[in-house]
Amino acid sequence: MAGPIFQALPGFRDFTPRECAVRNYLFQTWRSVARRCGYVEYETPILEDTGLYLKKSGGELSSQLFRFEDQGGRDVTLRPEVTASLARLVAQHQRDFPKPLKWFEIGQCFRYEKPQKGRGREFHQFNVDILGEVGPSADAELIALAIETMHAFGFVAGDFVVRISDRAAWIDFAAAHGIPEEAIPEFLGIIDKIEREKPEILAEKLAKFSLTLVSVRAFIADPANASAAYLAIYEDLSARGFGDCVELDLSIVRGLAYYTGVVFEVFDAKKSMRAVAGGGRYDTLISTLSEGACDMPATGFAMGDYVIRNLIEETAHTAKQLEVWLQRNAAACDVYLVLADEAQRPAALQLVTQLRRSGISADLPLGTPKVAKQFQNAEKLGARFALVIGSEYPELKLKNLSSRLEESGQAATAATWLRNRLLEPDGPLLA
């Protein structure tokens, strides 16, 4: 047999209904946590002027861009990240909102990378930013949201840890060790690789700054080197009851050039090298992108959908929570009308309309399959109840498809009857 001739592009995902339901679980959780923490949602275009990204990253991402010329001759790019667009949007609308702005976005980004487990050429990202507040209370509020998000997925202290650092500590270190300001990005680039690069290569690079790997590691290991901002953040998060979710880790500086202060990453505690989310302060980026038209301190983080989903599915209690949610939310319908007598189709159509109008997810056969086949379909669709309409109409029979218990009722009151049954999901159905 010939197969389908077209397939999704490498690194791009088709979301079949179950996959789409898992995606919706992530999106709904992200959205609901952000909203109860007082963040409002925005969205920016998926396609932008390429210059927006080249200006921001200094070319770091440019080799991974889906970049092309549109029909109008514009140099355009599928967004590799959202912060540049956010900066543009905030610069345009800076007077319209009271500060600080607490904004979030859930959207798709695109990077031309080698597809592998846990990484595609497209991914969804939860982007959260606080803009217009320079103090560490904003960083703490942001990190609190990252922690609340992990909790909302069912993770508990011990499953994950937020490692917090501050570039300010390294800038002080650099000043104390005679590293000139213009060399600080290069120096931070070495620190960024301290967990991954071979010691002899690190030592060689540090020697250029008259530093040893031992002295740098000693600086990282000493809690006395925590910045004032870190201490304020720790105190704030402790007051919220989140003190056991965070720790100081000065080895974190994050790769991108635009971070200016506190940076952090959320790690899976079991596989300690896997970052679930990360972010930090970028107090100068909005000014840079707006050529000084808007000067706004900012702190933000992003969480991608690939790693968090894998972690949820690999952790027993979070996987269980997802499964329970899918049972409730991924069924095609809750009530399936079994048409035992085709002559009653007009009544069934009227009834299904009533149920739907009252908010019940209800369906019925479109063709004329046999009754046994209709019950099979009801189960395949994940329905909790089959509502049988036959020659006894307006008397109906309701069957609980898991307990197999049955009861009778009247069509005129079916909506209320069914609503009550759906509100008692685990209780026994009267026979």
Next chain:
Amino acid sequence: MAGPIFQALPGFRDFTPRECAVRNYLFQTWRSVARRCGYVEYETPILEDTGLYLKKSGGELSSQLFRFEDQGGRDVTLRPEVTASLARLVAQHQRDFPKPLKWFEIGQCFRYEKPQKGRGREFHQFNVDILGEVGPSADAELIALAIETMHAFGFVAGDFVVRISDRAAWIDFAAAHGIPEEAIPEFLGIIDKIEREKPEILAEKLAKFSLTLVSVRAFIADPANASAAYLAIYEDLSARGFGDCVELDLSIVRGLAYYTGVVFEVFDAKKSMRAVAGGGRYDTLISTLSEGACDMPATGFAMGDYVIRNLIEETAHTAKQLEVWLQRNAAACDVYLVLADEAQRPAALQLVTQLRRSGISADLPLGTPKVAKQFQNAEKLGARFALVIGSEYPELKLKNLSSRLEESGQAATAATWLRNRLLEPDGPLLA
């Protein structure tokens, strides 16, 4: 002052928080109607192999494509529509789902057109399809969803009408008038323009088939020419109580070549030429796109976000429903903690965490603004209540920001207290 240097591309939208909330209103309504009617959600990639679109449309859309070569040398395109991807997905997974499949998707599409009111270069579309059922009950079920969607936005019979036609009626007409099968697409192309083209041009084109404009218009005007499928659909929808929302209109054939039978459009009744949604049967497309690997009858429709949003905002009762929804769903938070004594910040942090954990959208100042400024911010953020924490802590003061009434309560029971108040949105707050 220099303005921001980057802007969104022409025809692309930034969604500021209010715009994003309106978008979410559309998405949430679409999703909730589809789910209660027994449809499941899927999603396909935004970027696809260009061949998928060229094969489907016969080149009709090819001048409007955002098409480029990716870094791997692939000819790729930002999707102009979703049906081609759906066909691919269903062909790949045809054995995994009981038929009929009732699937929906909410996603963005891209067409390089001249941006104008009611049309951009990107738009969101609600796509709904029923696959694997050839009978008119599937078309009726699909049209019922279109009607339920209009009702969910607050439109009533009289605000809109679904005009239904059937290409089968025209194919019979063509056979009776000696039009050869291979000329039928050309003939349908003439009918498609019958409301828009000049009569003399139509007459000239019809003369080629030995037809007159009068005879064709007479065919359209005669209800006796309704197809058997139309009559079955009308009967089905009437049983659901939707008879007054639909009418026969044989002048509708829809432009795209792949429609094979029943077609329909949802029209704004006041501006009768504005189509809000449209669709129809495409029984051969999935077979074509899969080179015969999957032969699946199908019927589907799409509703874009531009026209429906304009119609909602221009219609008094639907605009009112949107405003009420925005008041409830677009506020940054429901409860704003006013910190009257900075020494109580740790208590405020603990309290805001408790409120959020109990599902209440709550926020607090990150800096140290004066109390009057905090109240102003609470109002700007759309909060319904200000919860004042001062030196009397753990006693708190709650102020209803619309009625200005105040009451006192205890921090230990604040979550329950606030939940109760939020559940009585319109009732008086005890002074």
